[in-house]
Amino acid sequence: MKKIFFFLFVSLILVNLSCTTKTEEKPDVTIEIKVSKNGYQPNVINVERNKVVLFKITAEDEGIPKEPNSKYYGHCFYILPPYDVMVENVGKGETKEVKVKMVYPGHHIFTCPYCSDFFPTKGDIYVK
Ligand SMILES: [Cu+2]
Structure with missing residues (x-):
């Protein structure tokens, strides 16, 4: 019985890994995005399908405050899925990066669930 659970656990991890569109491949393009209470700048992004994009996210203001009981700030x-890529907790003046392989064509949405x-x-994001 234990073996079955172990097998299920390992398969779940493998499925999760293979679904992510995050990558360590060399980027083809760099896109710098600023975020503040006025929104994202730019807020419309066009990329070619299957390119590796390095997103650099810079916060221009404090966003949501750091609360003692929350790990988010x-x-x-x-x-959004199918990409399902998250860069969390970009503090004021900070820049965080993520590399994404743009494998899914069409119209996709990015957002800050915090605010x-x-x-x-x-x-x-339009992937052509
Ligand atoms: Cu926000």
């Missing part, structure tokens, strides 16, 4: 950059209810922190 600042702004973030989340590309998109209050601020226009939402953008569009």
Whole structure:
């Protein structure tokens, strides 16, 4: 019985790893994005399919405050599924990076789940 659970556990991990579009490959393009309570700049991004994009996310303001009971602060950059790529906790003046292989064509949305209810922190990615 234990073996079955171990097998399930390992398969779950493998499925998770293979689904991510994050990559360590060399980037083809770099896209610098600024985020603040006024939204993302730029908020419309066009990329070619299968290119590796290095996203550099810089927060220009404090975003959501750091609370003692929460592990979240600042702004973030989340590309919705199927990409499902998250850069969390970008504090004021900080820049964080993520490399993503743009394998899924079409229109995709990125947002800051921390503050998109209050601020226009939402953008569009078009993969052609
Ligand atoms: Cu935010």
